[in-house]
Amino acid sequence: MSHFGRSGPPDITDTYSLLILNITFRTTADDLFPLFDKYGKVVDIFIPKDRRTGDSRGFAFVRYKYADEAQKAVDRLDGRVVDGREITVQFAKYGPNAERIHKGRISESVPRSKYRSRSRSPHRRHRDDYYRDKDYRRRSRSRSYDRYERDRYRGKERDYRPRSRSHSASPDYSKGRGRERYDDDRRSNSRSMSASPARRSPSPRKSLSPRKASPSRGGSADRRSRDWQSPSPRSVSPRGRPADSRSPSRNSDVDE
DNA sequence: GTTGAGCGTT
Numbered sequence: 001m002s003h004f005g006r007s008g009p010p011d012i013t014d015t016y017s018l019l020i021l022n023i024t025f026r027t028t029a030d031d032l033f034p035l036f037d038k039y040g041k042v043v044d045i046f047i048p049k050d051r052r053t054g055d056s057r058g059f060a061f062v063r064y065k066y067a068d069e070a071q072k073a074v075d076r077l078d079g080r081v082v083d084g085r086e087i088t089v090q091f092a093k094y095g096p097n098a099e100r101i102h103k104g105r106i107s108e109s110v111p112r113s114k115y116r117s118r119s120r121s122p123h124r125r126h127r128d129d130y131y132r133d134k135d136y137r138r139r140s141r142s143r144s145y146d147r148y149e150r151d152r153y154r155g156k157e158r159d160y161r162p163r164s165r166s167h168s169a170s171p172d173y174s175k176g177r178g179r180e181r182y183d184d185d186r187r188s189n190s191r192s193m194s195a196s197p198a199r200r201s202p203s204p205r206k207s208l209s210p211r212k213a214s215p216s217r218g219g220s221a222d223r224r225s226r227d228w229q230s231p232s233p234r235s236v237s238p239r240g241r242p243a244d245s246r247s248p249s250r251n252s253d254v255d256e
Numbered sequence: 257g258t259t260g261a262g263c264g265t266t
């Protein structure tokens with residue numbers, strides 16, 4: 001039936017991209033295909049989905065083969081009620097390569113990074129922050145999976161705070177003030193027991209807290225760990241803190 | 257099960 005998005009972008013050199021907004025969160029490409037295909041030749045349909053849940057984001061991209069058909073679809077399907085919601089069909093403003101489009105047509109005549117302006121968006125919200133400008137330059141201090149775990153929600157849980165990192169090996173709370181003293185104290189201790197660079201073990205407390213041999217539920221334990229380390233960070237024994245400061249230059253973005 | 261400005265993938 002519809003193999004859109006299964007093999008990536010087939011050919012975007014002579015296709016016109018249309019942006020479909022205001023669609024329902026359960027509308028799929030299969031539902032839009034027969035609708036847009038009736039007005040022209042649809043070469044590809046893609047609907048961005050969430051990385052965590054996998055749900056649709058509420059908009060889709062329909063690529064036509066010819067501009068006249070795309071224009072007709074825009075004039076015909078723009079304002080049409082789909083699945084009980086009025087959709088908005090218009091020419092895509094940006095291309096898949098984050099480049100400008102010529103009246104909906106994707107232009108591959110992009111020289112180089114000369115047109116790379118991060119000010120493409122006149123105004124961006126939290127949604128843009130999720131994908132940023134697809135630069136993904138935040139990999140300087142974390143892996144690729146890290147941004148998927150600590151990414152902010154689309155707006156549902158704006159109160160979400162990375163406080164569940166008690167056992168996630170993210171001790172970014174101990175740095176910022178007077179860490180040199182603890183660092184020195186812990187460092188001598190660390191050197192005494194092991195001079196190996198294997199101090200990145202995310203479970204150092206295991207040897208210190210053998211009481212729990214079955215950490216099946218780390219929820220309650222997490223809450224308590226955060227409790228006694230939040231108000232008095234200095235009361236924490238310098239025994240279970242392997243990571244001293246992985247990236248001291250990026251601590252201003254989380255600890256604010 | 258919810259939400260609603262916006263611009264995209266192997």
